[in-house]
Amino acid sequence: MKSAIKSAVILLLILFALFACQSKSDYPEPTKEFYVNDFADKLLPAVESTIVREGERLFEEESEDGNISGVQIVFATFTVENETDIAKYNLSDLYNQWGIGKDDMGVLIVYFYVGDTEDPSSLDLKEIKIEIGYAMEVYLSPIEAGNILDTTIMIDEDESIGTAHLLYELLSVVYVDVFGYNSFNYDLDEYQNYLDTYLPYSDYDSLWGWILYVILTPYASWWEKGILVLIGLAILGLGGGVVKNIGGGGRSGGMGIRRRR
């Protein structure tokens, strides 16, 4: 009898603990790269790599007086079956859940693709939204954000170039207006060359995919497989080779802009 009561109490405690730990979040957790969250699987690996690389670099930037640092520009893509479903996404909630930018210095860009969610080729980019962190509102107004969208992703024929163009224009605002740089230069023709010559195994995820492929494929020799097993173990031993970025804890309050295509 005593043990039955004891078991019941333990069970109740476990249930209580599970209930207390229940997540209230409505949106997926960000990816380990943090700066790019391509849930629609529509961005090219080269573009994703650029967003992450530039994001990590920007996060390290600090103003001369040391008051501003940890600025984050984050991209996300979502799929919806029809355009009315886009209204179900509250970008402030998403921004706050991910905690973008230290001291509210962040920008969230979301692409909404509409179509058959099971078939990526049927998905069309229909709406783009920009959510601006509280402190970032001083530097990036809805007017400015709207103008940036109008001159980049809204008119660039190629979505990859358009996305990079959008990223570089936002970086330009941050580096010049926030960090006081004289200018921020980029060359889209050069970027097109980068896209054309991008090696798909130059980031961590693809590298692991390639290592696994070579280990499992019957076309690789045993010594190749052996070397890659050793390299894989060495990377794991040095910390897993997994880069994990996290949000700076920022919040936003609904300020932003949207465009429909």
Next chain:
Amino acid sequence: MKKIALIIIGVIGFIVIFLGVSLIAGYNKLVEVNEEVDYQYSEIDRRLQQRYDTLTQLATAVNGFQTHEQTIYDMITSAREAYAAAKASGDLEGMVQADALQSVALTNLLALFEDNEPLQATEAYGDYMDAVWGIESALSEARRQYNLSVQEYNLYVRKFPGVLYASLFNYDNEIAYWKVAEGATQIPDIVFGD
């Protein structure tokens, strides 16, 4: 006998400590939820001020393009006076009223923009619409966050033991939600790029 006295003292001590800790934790939680309501209220206030600035800019833009300027200016002036009076008195109903007046003035201004082709042709037109969409989106979010904080407060002070703490420390047992006229919470459907 001595043992029983010790047990009684121990039990009383435990109850006193338990009550003391509960009281401190309950009071702190009360302060926390109340402070959140105040913070969210100040956020709406800030956004209303921003919207008023946007309204003023829009009114300047339509100046000279239409014949009913005075009506629009009167509307904006009424909204500004209502907002200033409500802010001075700290009256929630007055602020909600000022919010509604601003919404009416804004809707009328947007209607003027829609009816005015030369104005739509100006380069600044898109910028004005972006400013309106941005501030309406932010205001809508501020209202939602305020109401969420009010909901949390009201639930806390109505449930046990929050109801005891609210009464003990003389806190309101209910805070009113920010209720605006139907349609006023919706962001104007300004569509670009179609």
